[in-house]
Amino acid sequence: MQFREATPDERKLFYLEEWNKKDLPDFILHTLSLREFGFDYGEGPSHRYNQFMTVEQLSDFLKNRAPYAAYASVALYEQPSMRKGWLKSELVFDVDAKDLPIKTCGCSAGAVCEKCLDEARQIASMFAETLRSDLDLRNINFVYSGRGFHIRVNDDAIMTMEQTERTQIVEYVTGSIVPTDMTIAFGYSQVFRDRVARVFDRLDEQKLIEIGMRKALVQQLIKEKEKVIAMMRKGKLQDLQNFSGMGQKTFGQLVDYLMKLNSALTDGKVTIDTKRILRLPSSLHSGVSMKCVLVRDIEHFSIESAIPKFMREGK
Amino acid sequence: MFAPGYMAILDPFAPEAQDVVRSAPPLDSMPQEIVERAVDRVKWKSPKEMMVDATPRAIQNEILSFYLMCQGTAAVSYPYSREARLVTGAMRETIKYRMYELFKRGHEDICLDVVARSFRFVQLEHDGVVKLKNIEIPREDYFKLRDRRLAEDGIEIVDDRVLPQYVPKYAVRWTDLALLMRYRRVDLTKLYIVHGWAVITPRELWEIFANFIGAKTEEYIASLYERFSESGVPSKLLDSVGQRISALIPPEVELRERFRRVPIGKLRPEFFPPCVKKALGGVGAGVRNYAIAVLLTSFLSYARVSPSGKVATRMADFINDISVVREEIAPLITEAAEHCNPPFFKDHPQEKANVYYHLGFGMALEPRLEDSGKSKWYRTPNCGKIQISAPSLCEPDDFCRGRNIKNPLTYYYKCLAEQARPYTGD
Numbered sequence: 043m044q045f046r047e048a049t050p051d052e053r054k055l056f057y058l059e060e061w062n063k064k065d066l067p068d069f070i071l072h073t074l075s076l077r078e079f080g081f082d083y084g085e086g087p088s089h090r091y092n093q094f095m096t097v098e099q100l101s102d103f104l105k106n107r108a109p110y111a112a113y114a115s116v117a118l119y120e121q122p123s124m125r126k127g128w129l130k131s132e133l134v135f136d137v138d139a140k141d142l143p144i145k146t147c148g149c150s151a152g153a154v155c156e157k158c159l160d161e162a163r164q165i166a167s168m169f170a171e172t173l174r175s176d177l178d179l180r181n182i183n184f185v186y187s188g189r190g191f192h193i194r195v196n197d198d199a200i201m202t203m204e205q206t207e208r209t210q211i212v213e214y215v216t217g218s219i220v221p222t223d224m225t226i227a228f229g230y231s232q233v234f235r236d237r238v239a240r241v242f243d244r245l246d247e248q249k250l251i252e253i254g255m256r257k258a259l260v261q262q263l264i265k266e267k268e269k270v271i272a273m274m275r276k277g278k279l280q281d282l283q284n285f286s287g288m289g290q291k292t293f294g295q296l297v298d299y300l301m302k303l304n305s306a307l308t309d310g311k312v313t314i315d316t317k318r319i320l321r322l323p324s325s326l327h328s329g330v331s332m333k334c335v336l337v338r339d340i341e342h343f344s345i346e347s348a349i350p351k352f353m354r355e356g357k
Numbered sequence: 358m359f360a361p362g363y364m365a366i367l368d369p370f371a372p373e374a375q376d377v378v379r380s381a382p383p384l385d386s387m388p389q390e391i392v393e394r395a396v397d398r399v400k401w402k403s404p405k406e407m408m409v410d411a412t413p414r415a416i417q418n419e420i421l422s423f424y425l426m427c428q429g430t431a432a433v434s435y436p437y438s439r440e441a442r443l444v445t446g447a448m449r450e451t452i453k454y455r456m457y458e459l460f461k462r463g464h465e466d467i468c469l470d471v472v473a474r475s476f477r478f479v480q481l482e483h484d485g486v487v488k489l490k491n492i493e494i495p496r497e498d499y500f501k502l503r504d505r506r507l508a509e510d511g512i513e514i515v516d517d518r519v520l521p522q523y524v525p526k527y528a529v530r531w532t533d534l535a536l537l538m539r540y541r542r543v544d545l546t547k548l549y550i551v552h553g554w555a556v557i558t559p560r561e562l563w564e565i566f567a568n569f570i571g572a573k574t575e576e577y578i579a580s581l582y583e584r585f586s587e588s589g590v591p592s593k594l595l596d597s598v599g600q601r602i603s604a605l606i607p608p609e610v611e612l613r614e615r616f617r618r619v620p621i622g623k624l625r626p627e628f629f630p631p632c633v634k635k636a637l638g639g640v641g642a643g644v645r646n647y648a649i650a651v652l653l654t655s656f657l658s659y660a661r662v663s664p665s666g667k668v669a670t671r672m673a674d675f676i677n678d679i680s681v682v683r684e685e686i687a688p689l690i691t692e693a694a695e696h697c698n699p700p701f702f703k704d705h706p707q708e709k710a711n712v713y714y715h716l717g718f719g720m721a722l723e724p725r726l727e728d729s730g731k732s733k734w735y736r737t738p739n740c741g742k743i744q745i746s747a748p749s750l751c752e753p754d755d756f757c758r759g760r761n762i763k764n765p766l767t768y769y770y771k772c773l774a775e776q777a778r779p780y781t782g783d
Contacts, residue, residue, distance in 0.1 A: 126753070128755065128759070176552070176553075177531065177550065178552045178553025178554075199532040200535075202535075204539060204759045207538040210538050210544065210545040210546070211545065213545065213546055214545045219544075219546040221547075222505060222547060223501055223505055225501070226497075226498050226501050226549065227495045227497065227498050228495065228498055228551050229548070229549040230545070230546045230547075230549075234546075316755060316759075317755060
């Protein structure tokens with residue numbers, strides 16, 4: 043898989059020959075005229091306050107202008123072109139492969155490979171499962187954004203919620219608060235246990251030493267990783283203090299670190315921002331020459347479906 | 358049997374309560390017993406005081422005294438003031454106690470009927486195993502939830518009367534708790550949520566519902582403040598009720614508030630609403646007079662002084678040092694006037710005196726404390742008025758829209774209150 047910047051001609055080619063209004067997800071199509079659109083012509087998404095009454099208008103615009111990037115608001119407004127009369131906003135999670143707190147692929151920070159993209163896919167799937175099974179939310183959509191995944195929840199039960207409520211949802215879904223009782227089988231305790239066990243599984247010696255833990259203890263924890271993970275899954279996190287050298291202070295440091303990593307799995311600022319604009323599904327991510335596409339089956343997502351023709355033909 | 362409308366004693370915003378309000382006597386002829394109850398209810402401690410007889414007259418007294426208490430509070434303070442917090446705290450305790458008492462007397466049904474109007478809830482099934490809508494709740498979880506709640510309340514020995522309050526019995530939809538999440542009265546990560554339902558004990562149900570009524574009361578008082586800003590000086594009765602409530606603030610709370618207010622009593626420009634920020638940056642001809650002499654003058658003075666304890670007619674009733682006006686409020690107004698295009702006071706030097714006139718110091722250029730009250734201290738105009746008089750000033754942001762703000766001061770006080778609200782999750 044090769045990521046490279048698209049040329050202006052390739053952008054034009056994409057919008058003229060490949061972009062199709064049928065690739066717009068229903069949740070955008072059905073609310074098109076209520077959304078604010080933003081465009082980037084190479085200097086960032088600074089062209090905002092656009093409204094399209096019909097999909098044909100949007101189509102003409104994209105074909106004529108072939109923007110570097112196209113965005114649509116997560117919010118619905120009475121007057122999107124003035125960003126006035128806020129009605130409601132999707133609940134979104136942005137899982138960006140380039141910003142994952144732990145990368146097991148060897149990619150440098152800010153870079154993306156197939157392995158870290160797959161890691162982002164797994165995280166998005168895991169978050170959606172919590173939203174679906176714990177919080178019983180419906181109409182959960184996945185979008186491949188070019189460098190990661192967006193979860194976009196269009197459930198009326200939460201769309202009028204404000205920043206404070208959304209902050210609490212992020213905390214719940216990412217597992218970034220220590221639960222009152224870690225041993226309770228269902229509910230948030232289970233989410234927390236799963237998240238800390240998962241993140242610990244991906245840690246290496248170096249990371250743990252970096253937070254100031256003693257090398258001997260770190261080596262012991264890594265050597266007995268399976269046992270540690272089993273403790274975490276059972277909610278017996280306190281038992282980690284039985285490891286020699288794991289005093290209360292070090293234990294607290296470790297738990298804080300794991301929670302910090304959990305909270306970094308998604309960009310919380312995106313979730314709580316009710317007037318955010320997100321990359322428009324169906325549009326071209328010109329920075330990596332990939333299509334931003336709706337993902338119907340997250341478990342079997344193939345990046346092939348996001349490669350634009352000009353990249354295939356250029357192979 | 359309860360009289361029709363008894364539900365209103367648990368929810369003063371219910372339609373039954375609205376019916377009572379509609380048929381209420383005018384404020385001037387409000388019976389003394391209602392006036393006394395409006396003040397007394399803030400200091401209720403005993404069950405006898407909090408419970409209401411199931412007679413139409415008792416229900417009417419209860420509802421009217423609640424509304425009089427709220428209106429009196431709004432008349433002499435500002436949204437989210439210590440008076441407002443005292444009143445909402447008392448309301449929360451009253452509702453919680455009433456729920457408890459009605460449960461104890463075997464009237465769970467009436468409580469659940471009231472709750473069902475605001476929250477979707479179900480009862481857990483006990484059929485050998487505990488089930489929530491066909492989902493089996495592990496026995497261990499069931500007992501852990503009970504023990505956790507007992508531990509939270511510091512209860513070690515339980516009897517047959519206490520125990521049922523702590524046993525998981527209901528489940529409410531977590532999405533219906535949004536208002537409480539907004540007020541940080543509910544933490545999502547502390548709830549036991551299964552498939553969208555938060556499993557709770559009777560005690561938690563009372564707390565959730567009492568907090569819900571408390572939050573609605575707080576919002577109601579804020580809306581009254583906006584209404585009074587529109588209609589001018591509140592009546593003598595409301596002033597008197599409000600002053601008596603204000604006098605009930607425990608000295609330690611007042612002291613704590615004062616200390617808290619020393620550093621933040623100073624203006625916090627980061628919490629100013631968009632219209633005020635715009636006015637401070639200077640505006641063009643046409644709206645200068647309104648932006649400077651009307652909006653900024655009233656907003657900055659009320660925001661800085663935060664009049665509390667009596668109806669605000671004279672600034673001297675709330676400050677004892679004129680430097681608050683000369684050194685804190687006036688320079689901001691002068692600077693904003695300078696930023697106008699063309700500079701406002703250069704064009705209209707007489708408007709400088711008009712600023713002090715709007716602050717209540719008469720036509721003065723060097724105001725003294727003793728001049729306070731020579732003219733009217735103008736209240737901050739509501740958003741509706743600003744939109745009509747100076748539409749270019751009004752560019753609502755998310756906070757204005759999301760919180761349905763109707764007065765620039767409500768925006769400011771609400772931001773301050775939310776910032777001050779403790780939250781363990783941060």
